[in-house]
Amino acid sequence: MTQRIVVLISGSGSNLQTLIDHSQKGDLHGNIVGVISNKADAFGLVRAQNASIPSLVLDHKTFASREDFDLALIEHIDSFKPDLVVLAGFMRILSAEFVRRYQGHLMNIHPSLLPRYKGLNTHQRALDAGDAEHGCSVHFVTEELDGGPIIIQAKTPILMEDDSASLQARVHTLEHKIYPLAVSWFCSGRLRVTDDGVMLDDNCLPSSGFELKA
Ligand code: GAR
Numbered sequence: 001m002t003q004r005i006v007v008l009i010s011g012s013g014s015n016l017q018t019l020i021d022h023s024q025k026g027d028l029h030g031n032i033v034g035v036i037s038n039k040a041d042a043f044g045l046v047r048a049q050n051a052s053i054p055s056l057v058l059d060h061k062t063f064a065s066r067e068d069f070d071l072a073l074i075e076h077i078d079s080f081k082p083d084l085v086v087l088a089g090f091m092r093i094l095s096a097e098f099v100r101r102y103q104g105h106l107m108n109i110h111p112s113l114l115p116r117y118k119g120l121n122t123h124q125r126a127l128d129a130g131d132a133e134h135g136c137s138v139h140f141v142t143e144e145l146d147g148g149p150i151i152i153q154a155k156t157p158i159l160m161e162d163d164s165a166s167l168q169a170r171v172h173t174l175e176h177k178i179y180p181l182a183v184s185w186f187c188s189g190r191l192r193v194t195d196d197g198v199m200l201d202d203n204c205l206p207s208s209g210f211e212l213k214a
Contacts, residue, residue: 003030003187006082008073008090009037013044014172015088015109015179020051022180030187034080036073038092054080060092070098077102084186087141088179096143104193106141107186109179111171113137113153113208118146123167126158133157134167136175137209138182140193149198150209151191152178178212 005028007016016035022028035048035055048055058076063069074097077085087108099106112122114137126134135155142148154174158167185191190201198205 003083004033004081005030005084005086006034006077006080007032007086007088009035009042009044009088010039010091011042011044011089013042013047015175016044017047018176018180019183020047028180028184028187030183036076067095070095074098074101086183093145099141099143104140107138107182108141109136109138109175110146111136113155114139114146114150123164127162127164131158134171136171136178138178149193151182151198152210152212153208154178154212
């Protein structure tokens with residue numbers, strides 16, 4: 001059965017666009033049934049409208065607390081009856097209650113080779129540290145910020161001439177490869193998280209996840 005996906009965004013939504021494209025091609029094994037943004041001016045909302053996907057804005061600034069916002073968010077998400085909730089540039093820290101509600105059915109993409117560089121400014125931090133490589137990770141979400149079990153990573157070498165913008169652009173291209181793959185694995189029933197770690201088919205993935213080679 002085709003899986004129902006809800007995507008949460010805060011901005012440009014280029015990862016959302018990639019998921020839309022793959023869904024339309026039929027290789028995501030899932031349909032994006034709703035898009036929710038916490039920002040009214042997020043360009044991802046236009047992408048959703050162009051693809052005729054129902055979308056809504058839930059502005060966190062109109063709620064008294066994180067918990068109140070998250071409860072309203074849960075209500076809206078659940079109205080779409082999703083099998084999978086995908087965070088695609090959703091720049092909010094989630095409450096424990098929210099994370100527990102969707103445990104095992106909640107994915108995030110992060111622009112670093114986790115566990116390195118949780119949080120913000122990941123590209124500049126990789127440059128400042130003199131790292132030889134950088135990349136991105138898709139992971140299941142747990143209560144630890146950017147800390148859940150990793151599903152897949154892709155790497156790129158850091159070049160002498162790189163600055164934060166050039167690195168970000170290359171990592172973005174990699175994000176657009178690994179997110180649809182992780183979502184398609186989940187939607188086709190190949191991926192799940194267990195007490196032993198992340199399982200792809202019958203294989204337990206290493207703690208750094210599957211590595212997508214260039
Ligand atoms: C992406 O680079 C994603 O990895 C990052 O936000 C960007 C959203 O881009 N997410 C985080 O930093 C989450 N901690 P997009 O709106 O074009 O998909």
